[in-house]
Each structure stands twice: as structure tokens, then as C-alpha cells.
Amino acid sequence: MSLVIVGARGRMGHALQEAALSAGQTIVGLVDREEGSSDVSGVSVPVITDWHPVLKDGHTVIDFSAPAVTVAIAQAAASHRCPLVIGTTGIDAQGREAIQAASKVVPVVFAPNYSIGVSVLLEITERVAKVLNAQSYDAEIVEAHHHFKKDAPSGTALGLAQAVARGRAVDLETVACYGREGMVGARPQGEIGIHAVRGGDVVGDHVVSFYGEGERVELRHQATSRRTFAEGAVRAAGWLSGKAPGLYTMRHVLGFDPV
């Protein structure tokens, strides 16, 4: 597999290079907004700002950069027929449309979190939310990330909230509560609370709590290294090989959903 990594000089960009090299994959392009070179595991690879020369049929693109870049890279990957793995979070509705359009032409994996543990947590959360229902249990999601993180709440927290909503067969936007402040009154039954904490070097913590009368159930995931996301994204890139155009998630990659 030959990989092009977009956002190569970022925190995830470095972790992706390490994960790709240790999985024996070939990196054919490193892209970021500033030129330079990247030295991972003793191998120095130039970082370029224009991705067009490195996007070729047969190369797979992994993007962990910024939402505006992701929209442009989705269009470019489609026109060069490159499968695409998108890890960037904070993508708005217009960005999601661009990703949808690209997925009509090339296979795309788009996931808010590439850790295998979080994929399992998403699966479990939906099942637990079905049993610990809105009539008897209050669902609250709390996430914590490092102080550089730009978007809030995290894409993973939103994915977990959607999993609770799916388990309870409700539309998330009609029951979501993004943080609380002031005289908010009693908690409405069925509300799904979503809260973001920022500080220090936290790689990514997520807790889904179901508060009942006399008991509390907590589902918790803590990422201690970016390597877990990088390895999942490299695995997703390998999984894309030979797949038909379409929009896939880690649920497909891990076999929770049929292709």
C-alpha cells in the first residue's frame, strides 16, 4: 500500500508516519501547509504543500488536518481516483456533503475516532442505551482533550451521543444538551448531556454515564497515545484496497456492519 499523509507535520501526522512504517507500508507523499522534511524512525521524507503531484491512481490518502483542507482533499482524491481515510474532526454540513460526493467516486472511510477501543465503545453504548432507557436513566457524556484541540465537543463525543440516541430511537438534535449554565431548571427526561473539558496533554478521555435511581453505569475509554488512532487509520487504509466507491466507517472496517 502506498500512502499520502495530509497534515503530516501535525501531532497525528507524526503518529501516522510511525504507524505506517512499522506496518511495512510505503509513504509516497507527506503534505502540510509549510514545506520541510519529516524524520520518522530515521527516514527523512520531504513535506510538500501541493498534493497534486503525489495524488495518483493507486495511492491511498490519509487526512488528519483541518476541516477546510479536508473538503479540498476529498475533491482532489476523487478526481485522482485515490481511496481516502478521513480523520479530521469538526467538519460542518458543507464538508460532509463534499465527502459524500467524493464517496460516489472512490471508497472513503470517515470516522471521528480510529481507535479500536472506541469503536467497540460506540457499539456497546448503543446496546446499553437501549436497555437503560430514557424513562429510568439519564445519559450524560463527558469528554476531555488537550488544550490545543480546536473543536468541541469532540467528534467522538458526538458519535457516542448519536449511539445513545440510536439505542433509544430518538433524533439526537431534539434531545441534546451541550453544556449547562445558569437557571436551567430540572433535567428534562430523555435529555442527552454532552460536555467538553480542555486541559494539558490529555490525548482523549470519554465517559458515557447512565444515572438511575440508586445506581450509575459508566462506560469509559481513555486514550494514552495517538498511536492507537494512527494504527486504526492505517488499518482502515489497508481495508479500503479493492473496495467499491462508498462511505464507510470503522464499523465496516471492524466487521460490525456488512459492506
Ligand code: NAD
Ligand atoms: P495538529 O494541529 O497537530 O495537526 C494538523 C496539521 O494540519 C498541522 O501540521 C497543520 O499545519 C496542518 N494543516 C492545517 N492547515 C493546512 C493546510 N491548509 N494545508 C495543509 N496542511 C494543513 O492537529 P492533530 O492533533 O494532528 O489533529 C488533526 C485533526 O485530526 C484534528 O481535526 C483532530 O481533531 C483530528 N483527530 C482525529 C482523530 C480520529 O481518530 N479521527 C484522532 C486524533 C485527532
